[in-house]
Amino acid sequence: MPAPPDPLTRPGLPTHAPIEAALAAALWQGTVPAGLTAPDPQEIARRFAVYRNNVAHGLSAALARRFPVVARLVGEDFFAAMARAFAAEHPPRDPRLMQWGAALPGFLQGFPPVAALPYLPDVARLEIARGTAYHAADADPMAPDRLAAALSGAAPESMRLGLHPSVTLLSSPWPIVGIWRANQAGADPQARARLRNARGEAALVARTPSFEVVVELLDAATHAVLSALAQGAPLGRAADGRDPTEALTLLLRHGLVTRCSADPGADPGPDVATGSDPIPHSEIMKGDAQ
């Protein structure tokens, strides 16, 4: 009895969608789909492997560009295998690869092979913040003299600051800033050893007006003040009895205040990490919860 006709090759019937579905499924696993031809049919699998390699390597390379320190910490080959598992579970949803990877910290948290590196998810969060800062919307900083004048008025404690869209605040039980710095090109080789007994760290990540993405180590008080300011609290409530000088100095030094308003109804909070920014601020702040 003849075999039933293959749905991919039966003439006159739709071919486009079933062929695309069969190819897409075979990119990650399984056998090469029927319906493909080559001058020597023995070589079809070798030829189809070009597409498999392109997809796996292309996505892995894209993820490594966004998470260079995570890649360095686990090693190139391990990262490529991990990226493949991540891509199969959380593929890009559209062609903006600069936004792909928001789910990586959560994935790492549940990925047994990296259980011995518990700081990895928070390092990934820091790298997401750097990418977010690089691509965040442009916004002009307030001139320092205008800001100084506004803050030296009758009621500085009632002032709300609009922060630059590139600003992210992070806090971790792990020394994420130290780990990140120790894995930059030209880092002091002793820096890794010093991390052994280091404590948790908080960071400000943002883009300066000269397009430098900065990672600033914060003490707990400064992190608390900046986080409250980023959420739209007026200066007095954000400081909550703490000295806000260090927080304000950092913002001023990096040109990160875009607005300053005494209007109690005004809420400049949405300036932070909104618009076409891929990662909602609340997502990034989850690092705090650990």
Added chain:
Amino acid sequence: MPALPATPGLSFKPEHFDEIAARPGAVGFYEVHAENYMGAGGPPHAMLTRLRSDHALSLHGVGLSIGGAGPLDTDHLRRLRALVDRYQPESFSEHLAWSSHGAAWLNDLLPLPYNEETLDRVCEHVDQTQEALGRRLLLENPSSYLAFEASTMSETAFLRSAVRRTGCGLLLDVANVFVSATNLRSDARSYLADFPLEAVGEIHLAGHTAEDLPSGPLLIDTHGAPVPDPVWTLYAEVIARTGPLPTLIEWDTDVPAFTTLLDEAARARRVLEGGRDARAA
């Protein structure tokens, strides 16, 4: 709408930005991948704004999935429209390929069979894109490693029909012609003899890598090497028939020094000037 100049052009790589800014006009145009400029702000847009102020610009999409079986991503079309409105490129091009399936984007240019059904779908997608962008698009021939039993027409016949039905133009990637012909053991010159050259608005040239199969070479279109001699020869033959056309040296991986790209552009310029002479004679 002004067209790209019939000169050499280069892929824009951010690491070359300072050299390019210091030498405006070193080549006639630059080409960028649209998807790299879909962030909100920051250095990419600042560089592209500066690049665009000094040069003609080709916007090359790699993510629209015009050859896909499913509907186009209208959000992506809107993002492309925003880029076109902001930067007013002289040209917009995309690929005869698919790159997304279901909710996943695959970051590669994947192949489709050529038949009446896929032609209808591709023409719908080209029409929709040209309407959404308010301009003509150039459709690029792919590099092939395999073919389909379900194909009932040649790639050149498919492209010719797409041009006739949608009014789109074509981006002739001569390197892809060479790669595909080598891989499918067919003849690049026959392909080019049947190619609707009158619709070509831009040419791509690039390098590839090679693997050995029992039946012969398998070339991989990597955009990571100098343009090889056989591709230069085919290119010169095309230019002798068409006269000068905008010609991109496409180099996306293992990006070399800017001067290496300029050397490749100079070689293309010599061919273009030969083509001009040949037509004038």
